Amino acid sequence: MRKKRHLLKVDGLQLRFGGLQVLDDLSLTVDEGQIVGLIGPNGAGKTSCFNCLTGIYQPQDGRVLFDGTDVSRLPTHRRARLGMGRTWQNLGVIDSLTVTENVMLAQHQRTGYSALAGMLGLAGTWLRERELRRDAAEIIDYFGLEDIADERCGSLPYGKRKTCDMAMALATDPKMLLLDEPASGLSPEEALGLVETLRELRDRLKLTILMIEHHVPLVAEVCDYVYVLNFGKLLTEGEPDEIQRHPEVIAAYLGGAAAEPEVNETDEADDTTQVLRASQSPGEPPEWPLQPAAEGGAHGAA
Ligand SMILES: Nc1ncnc2c1ncn2[C@@H]1O[C@H](COP(=O)(O)OP(=O)(O)OP(=O)(O)O)[C@@H](O)[C@H]1O
Ligand SMILES: [Mg+2]
Numbered sequence: 001m002r003k004k005r006h007l008l009k010v011d012g013l014q015l016r017f018g019g020l021q022v023l024d025d026l027s028l029t030v031d032e033g034q035i036v037g038l039i040g041p042n043g044a045g046k047t048s049c050f051n052c053l054t055g056i057y058q059p060q061d062g063r064v065l066f067d068g069t070d071v072s073r074l075p076t077h078r079r080a081r082l083g084m085g086r087t088w089q090n091l092g093v094i095d096s097l098t099v100t101e102n103v104m105l106a107q108h109q110r111t112g113y114s115a116l117a118g119m120l121g122l123a124g125t126w127l128r129e130r131e132l133r134r135d136a137a138e139i140i141d142y143f144g145l146e147d148i149a150d151e152r153c154g155s156l157p158y159g160k161r162k163t164c165d166m167a168m169a170l171a172t173d174p175k176m177l178l179l180d181e182p183a184s185g186l187s188p189e190e191a192l193g194l195v196e197t198l199r200e201l202r203d204r205l206k207l208t209i210l211m212i213e214h215h216v217p218l219v220a221e222v223c224d225y226v227y228v229l230n231f232g233k234l235l236t237e238g239e240p241d242e243i244q245r246h247p248e249v250i251a252a253y254l255g256g257a258a259a260e261p262e263v264n265e266t267d268e269a270d271d272t273t274q275v276l277r278a279s280q281s282p283g284e285p286p287e288w289p290l291q292p293a294a295e296g297g298a299h300g301a302a
Contacts, residue, residue: 004031006065007176007208013052013062015045015232022048023059024232030176035202035209037219037240040229041252046212047089049229050178053210054086055079067175085174087165089181089212095154099145099164102153103136106168136171143167143197159190166197176208177201183215191218198222220244228252 008030015023022045030036038046051057053064055076063072071079086092093102140149143163153161162185169177182198183191195218201207213219219226220240228235228243230252236243243249 004034006030007032007067008053008210009063009065010049010053011063011065013049013059013064015048015052015057015059022232023052023062026062026229026232026234028227028234028237030208030210031225032208033202033206034224035198035211035222037223037226038210038212038229039214039216039219039226039243040235044229045232046229047180048232050086050180050212053079053178054084080172080174083173083175084178085169085172085176086178087162087169087180087182089184091161091165092168093153093161093164096152098150098152099140099156099167100133100136100149102164103139103167103171104132106171107132107136107173139167139171142170158185159187162186170201170205174207176210179209179211179213181212181214183213183218191215194218195222216244 006029008028010026010028013023013026015021026045026049028036028038038049040046048057052059052062053066055071055074055078063070065071066079066082066084069082071082071084074082080086094105097105137146137149140146143166145160145163145167148156148160153164156164162182166179166182169179183194186194198209198211199222202209211219211223223240225237226240226243227237228246228249235248235252236246238246
């Protein structure tokens with residue numbers, strides 16, 4: 001069997017904002033050709049981790065190796081050129097631009113001239129712009145957005161804008177996609193379509209994917225491996241089925257008492273406890289919660 005190669009290796013990330021310890025000695029690896037999940041309650045530090053990987057945040061300590069290169073000190077655009085593509089938790093599309101324009105804007109990371117120069121048709125750009133438009137059309141077709149290619153993103157439903165965000169990430173010609181909550185706000189049908197898309201990106205386009213996601217059934221369905229973050233630290237890691245039975249993971253999502261709940265039929269149960277109680281019967285692991293229960297689980301000051 002072919003030995004897996006680490007495409008991404010993260011060593012000992014430390015990120016603080018004032019007294020807030022956002023990431024604490026976080027290490028993880030992503031093998032080439034895998035879909036890896038990064039899960040954890042709200043405020044666990046998942047998006048901050050992506051921001052460190054892509055160079056938006058500069059951690060106080062730690063190293064990021066991507067495709068054999070130490071990118072820890074490189075600016076965001078250099079990391080993108082090396083093959084890190086990203087989507088955003090709060091959408092990276094520009095509402096006033098059309099789908100095609102958004103995708104072409106994303107492509108400019110690899111053109112050597114600015115998007116503005118391309119839009120103004122400055123000397124030396126028109127031939128390349130024509131190529132980009134053709135490539136953009138292919139990507140747009142790939143994601144099934146061709147019917148709305150000339151519509152402004154602001155007028156599109158949320159699911160389509162999310163797909164456009166994904167198309168933009170692909171337009172940077174990445175080796176690895178970092179997806180921040182790709183299923184949030186999607187309908188069940190759209191989430192199902194996303195599973196197919198992610199598998200195809202891995203299997204046909206040979207992309208490696210690191211994905212933040214709260215929709216755990218989707219994570220369990222599509223991920224080869226999962227890391228669980230809690231209060232900026234790695235709580236555990238493993239294959240999806242191990243992870244979703246892990247008592248500490250359940251506790252982290254459902255609150256401290258959830259690991260070994262005392263079932264008392266007469267108690268007034270809050271929503272969190274009801275989720276757990278409803279799903280527990282002797283000998284069976286609790287059903288996996290669809291959403292983390294706690295809002296804004298900010299970390300205590302260090
Ligand atoms: N630029 C910043 N300045 C100060 N604090 C920050 C900054 N960015 C993130 N934080 C804090 O770091 C913690 C982790 O935030 P982060 O957005 O990474 O969490 P998350 O796991 O992505 O949560 P969610 O699931 O809600 O998206 C939070 O307490 C947040 O307020
Ligand atoms: Mg986040």
